[in-house]
Amino acid sequence: MRLAVAALALALAASPARAQRFDATSPVSGQPDNPGIGQDTAPNGLPALRRRIPDGLSRDDGRGSPGGDATSGDQTGGDSLSSPLSPPTIPTQTQGQPGVSQLNTRITNGGQRTGGSGTTPSNLAPSNLLRTRAAPPRRIGSATRRITQEVTQVPSPALRLTPIIQQPVVGVPLPPVAAPVRTILPLLAISPALGLLTPGFILGTDLARAIPTDPAYAPIGYQFGSFTILPTFAQSLGYDSNPDQTSRQFAKGSVALRTDASLDFQSNWSSSSFQGSLRGSYLETPQNEAASRPAADGVVRLRIDANRDLHIDAEGRFLVDTQRTGNPNLLAAAGNVQVATATSRPLLAVYGASLGATETFNRLSVTLRGSVDRSEFDNARLSDGTIINQSDRNLNQYSLQLRTAYEVNPDFSPFVDITGDTRVYDLRRDTTGVQRDSDGISLAVGASFGLARSLTGEISAGIQHRTYVDPTLRDINAPLVNAALVWSASPLTTVRLTAATGVTETTIPGSSGIFTDVATLEVQHDLLRNLSLVVGGSFLQNVYQNSTIRENGFSATARLDYHFTRWLTLRGTYIYQQINSTQVGSSFRDNTFLLGLRVNP
Numbered sequence: 001m002r003l004a005v006a007a008l009a010l011a012l013a014a015s016p017a018r019a020q021r022f023d024a025t026s027p028v029s030g031q032p033d034n035p036g037i038g039q040d041t042a043p044n045g046l047p048a049l050r051r052r053i054p055d056g057l058s059r060d061d062g063r064g065s066p067g068g069d070a071t072s073g074d075q076t077g078g079d080s081l082s083s084p085l086s087p088p089t090i091p092t093q094t095q096g097q098p099g100v101s102q103l104n105t106r107i108t109n110g111g112q113r114t115g116g117s118g119t120t121p122s123n124l125a126p127s128n129l130l131r132t133r134a135a136p137p138r139r140i141g142s143a144t145r146r147i148t149q150e151v152t153q154v155p156s157p158a159l160r161l162t163p164i165i166q167q168p169v170v171g172v173p174l175p176p177v178a179a180p181v182r183t184i185l186p187l188l189a190i191s192p193a194l195g196l197l198t199p200g201f202i203l204g205t206d207l208a209r210a211i212p213t214d215p216a217y218a219p220i221g222y223q224f225g226s227f228t229i230l231p232t233f234a235q236s237l238g239y240d241s242n243p244d245q246t247s248r249q250f251a252k253g254s255v256a257l258r259t260d261a262s263l264d265f266q267s268n269w270s271s272s273s274f275q276g277s278l279r280g281s282y283l284e285t286p287q288n289e290a291a292s293r294p295a296a297d298g299v300v301r302l303r304i305d306a307n308r309d310l311h312i313d314a315e316g317r318f319l320v321d322t323q324r325t326g327n328p329n330l331l332a333a334a335g336n337v338q339v340a341t342a343t344s345r346p347l348l349a350v351y352g353a354s355l356g357a358t359e360t361f362n363r364l365s366v367t368l369r370g371s372v373d374r375s376e377f378d379n380a381r382l383s384d385g386t387i388i389n390q391s392d393r394n395l396n397q398y399s400l401q402l403r404t405a406y407e408v409n410p411d412f413s414p415f416v417d418i419t420g421d422t423r424v425y426d427l428r429r430d431t432t433g434v435q436r437d438s439d440g441i442s443l444a445v446g447a448s449f450g451l452a453r454s455l456t457g458e459i460s461a462g463i464q465h466r467t468y469v470d471p472t473l474r475d476i477n478a479p480l481v482n483a484a485l486v487w488s489a490s491p492l493t494t495v496r497l498t499a500a501t502g503v504t505e506t507t508i509p510g511s512s513g514i515f516t517d518v519a520t521l522e523v524q525h526d527l528l529r530n531l532s533l534v535v536g537g538s539f540l541q542n543v544y545q546n547s548t549i550r551e552n553g554f555s556a557t558a559r560l561d562y563h564f565t566r567w568l569t570l571r572g573t574y575i576y577q578q579i580n581s582t583q584v585g586s587s588f589r590d591n592t593f594l595l596g597l598r599v600n601p
């Protein structure tokens with residue numbers, strides 16, 4: 001038995017090696033699954049299915065070398081994908097050559113392999129069921145060579161979180177802001193300078209400039225560095241019935257030539273700001289040269305944002321005007337004689353500066369501001385050469401203001417305002433021997449608000465007290481009312497109200513001072529996009545303390561602006577002025593008609 005087993009083993013070892021093939025057969029269809037269907041890399045670099053090998057071509061032809069010659073062997077295509085479940089092909093050895101790879105065996109259409117002894121069924125193609133189960137759906141269209149990384153990995157511009165920084169654009173009108181406009185009345189409403197002015201001068205000028213509501217006709221201005229500059233020039237021709245503003249029996253009308261020029265500027269800084277408004281005019285009356293007069297006013301403001309809660313404010317201001325010849329102070333200095341027709345209009349200049357700081361503690365803000373203002377009066381010259389010296393009216397005013405405000409909401413901030421001031425004359429005593437230096441204090445409670453952005457501004461009320469150095473001058477106690485409101489009634493209509501009270505200086509013998517009330521109301525309505533109408537009026541009341549002199553003044557203004565273009569405007573203006581005074585020779589009426597062109601280059 002042992003000898004038989006040994007002989008059988010020796011016979012098997014001496015016989016040539018015969019490779020076995022393990023071809024998978026589908027348990028459903030009974031057909032063999034072809035392991036030769038797989039994927040190759042196409043010339044375009046994309047995966048492609050290996051096509052069925054035609055009869056006469058080697059399955060693994062060209063794979064004998066490591067380089068994998070693409071010119072021989074399997075053909076590739078890109079129209080379908082093979083199933084990843086297909087097993088790899090197992091090479092067989094020929095019966096007559098033991099140990100030699102059978103990579104070059106050929107396959108016939110009958111499924112027989114030439115040169116080998118395998119008799120298993122042919123594995124030419126996978127079954128239909130296996131194709132349906134394992135192969136993904138056919139792709140529509142042809143293969144693409146497009147680089148898809150740029151599309152899939154680069155976000156669209158709409159999704160980028162890149163900040164957008166806009167630079168100031170030249171040629172676009174500035175948005176409507178609280179820019180310094182006509183400075184006389186708004187300045188007096190919030191500044192102690194009202195007490196330095198002579199009675200009646202406020203009615204000598206027209207109302208504030210129009211608010212351009214249509215951006216198509218708003219001035220563009222010029223970009224100069226980081227500033228936007230808005231210059232204007234106007235020339236008007238008309239008639240003035242009483243340029244001297246004297247009593248009716250001495251009134252002498254004349255043709256009026258009025259020249260106006262102004263310059264507004266504003267910084268375009270990201271923080272802090274610097275802005276200003278300067279205006280000058282000259283009224284020429286050829287038929288009454290003594291009545292020709294200049295006028296100018298301006299304000300410049302600087303805000304420095306030191307940090308988030310602290311900002312520093314500085315302001316400079318000035319006013320140049322002339323005194324009317326019927327002014328009671330001028331008549332008293334001339335000895336109460338009728339000098340209205342023989343006196344030229346003397347100049348009046350008021351200028352000053354303020355410096356303050358505002359600190360914010362959450363919703364509470366505290367403002368401390370100091371101001372210095374000076375008032376100067378020019379001498380009056382009579383027709384006979386007599387000079388009326390008014391140097392005793394020149395004085396300086398020093399004031400300190402403390403305001404505490406609480407922001408209830410962004411549209412409403414109540415405040416308490418305390419102001420103390422002292423007035424010091426250049427001459428210790430005036431021409432009558434009276435010392436007119438005085439000290440004053442005022443307390444006001446008010447609020448600044450912006451109701452739905454249609455009504456903006458501030459209003460306050462309180463009491464003021466003034467004490468004089470000279471014992472012959474009685475103290476003055478008077479109510480205090482200040483207001484500066486702008487109401488946008490509609491996109492076409494704007495209403496502005498300004499009111500102020502103060503104690504004005506005087507040289508009337510026995511009178512401590514003048515309690516002055518000023519109020520101005522104006523309405524602007526745009527009839528068309530390029531046609532606007534402004535109507536308004538001013539009221540002035542002067543009460544001389546410890547004196548019988550009383551003055552009531554009224555001024556009415558109507559102005560029509562027709563914009564030909566953005567830079568050229570036709571303007572027609574009518575001004576009516578009237579003052580009724582208990583002082584003889586101090587009352588007057590005046591009508592002024594002007595028609596001219598306004599240029600915004």
